[in-house]
Amino acid sequence: MWRSAMAWAVIALVNTPAYADLQVRVPQVDYLELEFEHNGLVTFDSKGSPNHNAQNYTNSVGYGVTPWWGVELEGEMEAGGGQHLLWSATTMENTFQITQPGQYFFNLGFFVEYSQSTLRGEPSSFTAGPIVQKELNNVLGLDTLHTLNLFLSRDVGHNATKQTGFEYAWQSLVLTHPLISPGVEFYGFIPDLAHAGPTSSQQHWVGPVLAGDVNFAPYGKLGYQVGYLWGLTPDSGRSAIRWRLEYEVTF
């Protein structure tokens, strides 16, 4: 009975639209810092739609191994609309810091991720791409921070497709106060770049975000982000809420 229920849950999950990670990666590595991070995403759409109440949660632990390399081990749970949550993947994320913040016109990093699917019959995947960041200080009296992720992904292993996926994430923050910085985010996901199809069949979102952190030095730092996103295409669903909580401490 339990096995049958699990099988139906897996089928339902596989048949729900794939979502990109609605997260913005930064090009900095916090050397010698241990980080615990939780991300959540819940989507909203008309009742009965697979985009309604789809959920995605990640919990990860990361460490700044060198001044230029940070690694994170992540567990990912997903549920299609109205379905039970399942552990869907175990992921290793690597961030390589290429430039010092403020050293050049852009801050530059590179992201590489391997995601091992834990769902039977589902392929694993590689994702990689550059992280570009620009600090604009004293523009109309404000300091702002702009971060762009441009990632490509490929399936590997059983049932891997030949598709190359493309996802982008862009976040612009106005650095008003460490506790609260407002901003705007854009996300997009094209499952097959070679056959991207019309924009209406892709996923694109936009919405406001709040970010901030509280420093408990020397006992670590607690950071948060919360954003509300509107789907810009029918495939994106109507809207979504996403959040991030992270605690980092020197270790």
Place this chain on the structure above:
Amino acid sequence: MRLILCVTCALGLVGNALAADTPTFSLTIQNRAFSPAELRVPAGQKIELHLKNADAAASEFESETLHREKVVPAGKEVVVFVGPLRAGTYEFFDDFNPKARGHIIAE
């Protein structure tokens, strides 16, 4: 994959080309304190801070107003780029030893 490597390299080259010479200042962490504790720098210009840790324990230079944090291992020197800054005072501290504090005055 070749495409994203090319994009990354191109962005790095553009960044290098646009980098300009920047004035350099030095700070030393010794006996769990910053020396000097007050640093005067030009406003409206990017600056390069050389942080030397003369202590036997690691420190972390951190400033919420400068938007920077950087670990300085024991006995090592690191570089932090900040600005261009508006005229004003910017506090910094050692995240591992918050009693160690100082400030940068941009003028």
